[in-house]
Amino acid sequence: xxxxxxxxxxxxxxxxxxxxxxxxxxxxxxxxxxxxxxxxxxxxxxxxxxxxxxxxxxxxxxxxxxxxxxxxxxxxxxxxxxxxxxxxxxxxxxxxxxxxxxxxxxxxxxxxxxxxxxxxxxxxxxxxxxxxxxxxxxxxxxxxxxxxxxxxxxxxxxxxxxxxxxxxxxxxxxxxxxxxxxxxxxxxxxxxxxxxxxxxxxxxxxxxxxxxxxxxxxxxxxxxxxxxxxxxxxxxxxxxxxxxxxxxxxxxxxxxxxxxxxxxxxxxxxxxxxxxxxxxxxxxxxxxxxxxxxxxxxxxxxxxxxxxxxxxxxxxxxxxxxxxxxxxxxxxxxxxxxxxxxxxxxxxxxxxxxxxxxxxxxxxxxxxxxxxxxxxxxxxxxxxxxxxxxxxxxxxxxxxxxxxxxxxxxxxxxxxxxxxxxxxxx
Numbered sequence: 001x002x003x004x005x006x007x008x009x010x011x012x013x014x015x016x017x018x019x020x021x022x023x024x025x026x027x028x029x030x031x032x033x034x035x036x037x038x039x040x041x042x043x044x045x046x047x048x049x050x051x052x053x054x055x056x057x058x059x060x061x062x063x064x065x066x067x068x069x070x071x072x073x074x075x076x077x078x079x080x081x082x083x084x085x086x087x088x089x090x091x092x093x094x095x096x097x098x099x100x101x102x103x104x105x106x107x108x109x110x111x112x113x114x115x116x117x118x119x120x121x122x123x124x125x126x127x128x129x130x131x132x133x134x135x136x137x138x139x140x141x142x143x144x145x146x147x148x149x150x151x152x153x154x155x156x157x158x159x160x161x162x163x164x165x166x167x168x169x170x171x172x173x174x175x176x177x178x179x180x181x182x183x184x185x186x187x188x189x190x191x192x193x194x195x196x197x198x199x200x201x202x203x204x205x206x207x208x209x210x211x212x213x214x215x216x217x218x219x220x221x222x223x224x225x226x227x228x229x230x231x232x233x234x235x236x237x238x239x240x241x242x243x244x245x246x247x248x249x250x251x252x253x254x255x256x257x258x259x260x261x262x263x264x265x266x267x268x269x270x271x272x273x274x275x276x277x278x279x280x281x282x283x284x285x286x287x288x289x290x291x292x293x294x295x296x297x298x299x300x301x302x303x304x305x306x307x308x309x310x311x312x313x314x315x316x317x318x319x320x321x322x323x324x325x326x327x328x329x330x331x332x333x334x335x336x337x338x339x340x341x342x343x344x345x346x347x348x349x350x351x352x353x354x355x356x357x358x359x360x361x362x363x364x365x366x367x368x369x370x371x372x373x374x375x376x377x378x379x380x381x382x383x384x385x386x387x388x389x390x391x392x393x394x395x396x397x398x399x400x401x402x403x404x405x406x407x408x409x410x411x412x413x414x415x416x417x418x419x420x421x422x423x424x425x426x
Contacts, residue, residue: 050090051098053078060106063099069125071147073100074107074118082119082138089143095165096123096151121146127153128192132199145170149200154192158207159214166205172236174203175258177249178219179229180210187229187249194254201262223271223345232269233261241347244269270345282325286339291346294337295360301334301389302360303372303381304349306341311354317376324378333362333391362390 054060054072063070071090075082078100090098101107104114110122111131121134121143132150136142148170155177156162166174175198177191188206195204208215209224222242224230231245231254243266245257260266272288279285286294286304295302305321307314325336341351348369349358357372370388374380386393 050087051083051100054099054101054106055103057103057105057109060101060109064109064124067097067124069096069123069127069151071096071098071121071123071143072107072110072112073098074110074112074116074120074122075100075102076118078102085138085140086119086121086143088140089147092140092144093147093151096147123147123150125151125153129154129196145200152203154195154199155188155204155206158205158218166203167236169203171200171203173201173261174205174234174236175254175261176205176207176222176232176234177229178207178209178222178224178232180227181208183227183229184208190249190251191231191254193251194258197255198258198262202258223269223343231257233257233266242269243267268347270347271343272345273340273343282329282336283322284335284337286337286344288344288346291339291344291349294335295346296348296365297335298363298365299333301362301385301391303334303336303385304358304360304369305338306349306351306354306356306358307338308342308354309340314355317355320376320378320381324381327378327382327395328385331393331395333393334385334389359384359388361388364390 051073054063073082073086075086077083083100086098086100107116107120108114110124112120112122119138121138123132123134123146124130125132132146134143134146136146152165152169156166158166158176175194177187179187184206191204191206195202198204207218207224209219209227210216219225222232222234224232229249231249233243233245235241243257243261245253247253257266270288275287275290276285284294294300295304305314305317307317321336321338328334328336339346339349341349341354341356348360358369359372360369372381372384374384
């Protein structure tokens with residue numbers, strides 16, 4: 001009996017293994033059908049030596065015409081520590097092929113002096129900057145850093161295909177040039193010259209603003225409008241700070257701007273709608289440029305809604321939010337406000353989705369705001385404010401007639417009698 005059970009268990013494990021292999025082969029076949037060359041190269045890199053030997057000049061010449069970018073190591077031997085370091089670096093880089101040679105004539109074709117001290121290393125690209133020469137220690141880590149810093153063009157044109165290379169690079173800080181296609185011939189060469197000064201420190205990106213597919217939405221995301229060329233610095237996805245270069249796009253200005261960016265000397269830029277000419281409503285309108293004045297006023301307890309015009313949940317909340325503001329209009333210490341989170345930004349207004357409700361207590365504006373996590377009713381919001389407001393407040397009861405009318409209106413709007421004192425005040 002025990003043997004039969006063991007045989008049955010082995011049979012089931014074997015069948016499960018066969019099913020796994022079958023599914024894996026099916027998935028791999030599907031991927032290979034879509035992108036065979038890329039997958040084959042990836043598998044070879046991860047499982048094979050990672051580098052290819054070039055011993056003949058004819059092979060080198062064919063390579064130079066077929067590859068768009070490559071790395072060549074000019075070594076003392078095709079086996080041993082130098083080759084092992086190069087191979088280890090190659091396995092960390094999926095987008096560039098690595099080659100090695102000991103033939104001085106091959107090295108010469110790759111713009112290396114045949115008499116150069118070995119090991120030597122170069123990267124070749126079919127870009128404006130064709131040659132990059134390695135000058136670090138011949139180790140896996142430094143070779144990898146060299147390739148990461150040099151594999152992108154001096155200026156990368158922002159496309160759907162290049163976006164992952166930009167945002168997944170180990171170099172996080174970016175300088176972006178926004179320009180329409182007609183202006184690119186004038187400003188792009190200037191931008192390329194500036195890029196040479198910051199290799200390995202900044203990624204330079206060109207966004208074609210009048211490209212409907214990619215350029216226009218990217219420009220809108222970064223808050224860039226108009227048609228004049230504009231340079232913007234971006235810290236990457238971690239904290240997403242932006243900085244704008246004022247004035248004309250010149251080499252000297254980009255150089256100074258880039259140096260200040262690296263040294264964290266720039267003042268961040270935040271998107272903002274125009275400041276409202278009047279702001280007398282029960283719900284105050286906050287934009288990027290009046291955020292400090294309204295929300296960070298230390299004398300006020302401020303409830304802020306971050307919303308999006310297209311958000312259905314925001315639209316459903318609006319009548320309740322407006323009603324809360326109406327009830328509290330007579331309380332000088334409380335501000336009920338809202339900000340369109342799609343067209344305005346501020347470092348103190350972080351949102352994971354819409355609507356987001358944040359409370360900024362008076363006298364504590366240097367601390368992070370309190371996220372409002374309560375029922376979306378007037379009574380629940382009121383009770384939250386009574387609990388968290390730094391400045392105590394109490395509604396003044398209206399005259400009997402007005403009170404009767406207000407209570408009738410509240411009942412229609414669904415305020416439950418179980419709300420107790422909060423309902424009585426409202």
